[in-house]
Amino acid sequence: MFQILVVEDDANTARLMRAVLKHAGYSVYSAANGLESLELTDRQHIDLILLDVMMPVMDGYEFAEQLRSGGDNTPILMVTAKDLPEEKCKGFLVGTDDYMVKPVNEEEMLLRIKALLRRSRIASERKLRIGKVTLDYDSLTVSRESQEQTLPQKEFYLLYKLLSYPGKIFTRLQLMDEIWGMESNTVDTTVNVHITRLRRRFETWPEFEIIAIRGIGYKAVIHNE
Numbered sequence: 001m002f003q004i005l006v007v008e009d010d011a012n013t014a015r016l017m018r019a020v021l022k023h024a025g026y027s028v029y030s031a032a033n034g035l036e037s038l039e040l041t042d043r044q045h046i047d048l049i050l051l052d053v054m055m056p057v058m059d060g061y062e063f064a065e066q067l068r069s070g071g072d073n074t075p076i077l078m079v080t081a082k083d084l085p086e087e088k089c090k091g092f093l094v095g096t097d098d099y100m101v102k103p104v105n106e107e108e109m110l111l112r113i114k115a116l117l118r119r120s121r122i123a124s125e126r127k128l129r130i131g132k133v134t135l136d137y138d139s140l141t142v143s144r145e146s147q148e149q150t151l152p153q154k155e156f157y158l159l160y161k162l163l164s165y166p167g168k169i170f171t172r173l174q175l176m177d178e179i180w181g182m183e184s185n186t187v188d189t190t191v192n193v194h195i196t197r198l199r200r201r202f203e204t205w206p207e208f209e210i211i212a213i214r215g216i217g218y219k220a221v222i223h224n225e
Contacts, residue, residue: 003027003029003046003047004047004050005030005048007030007036009032009033014032033055034066035057035058037063038058047074051076060080064091065095078098079101080101080102083101126138130222131207132207142202157179158191158198162218163222166220170218174217207222208222209223
């Protein structure tokens with residue numbers, strides 16, 4: 001069971017969040033400020049932190065900054081009444097992974113938590129599982145039951161990126177910059193070539209497909225996960 005820490009000084013808001021999270025099947029801890037949270041994370045494993053900004057003693061920004069400076073990469077979903085772009089930027093700069101503005105839509109909050117936990121698990125295990133398919137980052141292999149393929153490095157990184165964010169559209173430039181590097185002389189047609197190869201490799205695998213978004217780029221679609 002995933003363990004979530006709710007950092008919120010408003011008792012009613014904290015109570016509601018705990019109730020929603022417990023109903024969704026999570027184990028929930030709570031703290032009223034950043035200092036309490038740091039003390040709690042020192043003695044208790046936490047999988048995700050739901051973090052308010054405006055709190056006494058130590059606010060959310062300072063807490064996130066101290067947590068990250070200590071090498072702790074626990075996912076942080078910042079929840080705040082502040083909706084100004086500069087406040088969001090400040091949150092991301094101190095180490096926040098995602099951001100929601102109050103009043104929070106409970107269903108959206110649970111979806112964002114699920115996505116953050118999924119990406120965190122992928123990062124720590126260096127493996128991505130989609131139904132019967134497993135991508136192993138260290139060996140560059142993609143396996144399904146008795147089938148296993150070792151991919152060329154760039155093909156694997158491209159597939160791993162797309163499948164790590166199902167439904168998200170990546171432009172060719174984004175993919176080229178991340179996989180080949182900003183200093184590369186590679187042209188964007190190289191991305192198209194690699195996508196074509198990946199489609200051919202896995203055209204009979206029912207778990208996923210790569211969709212071209214005309215004039216923009218590509219996205220991965222996962223089936224029956």
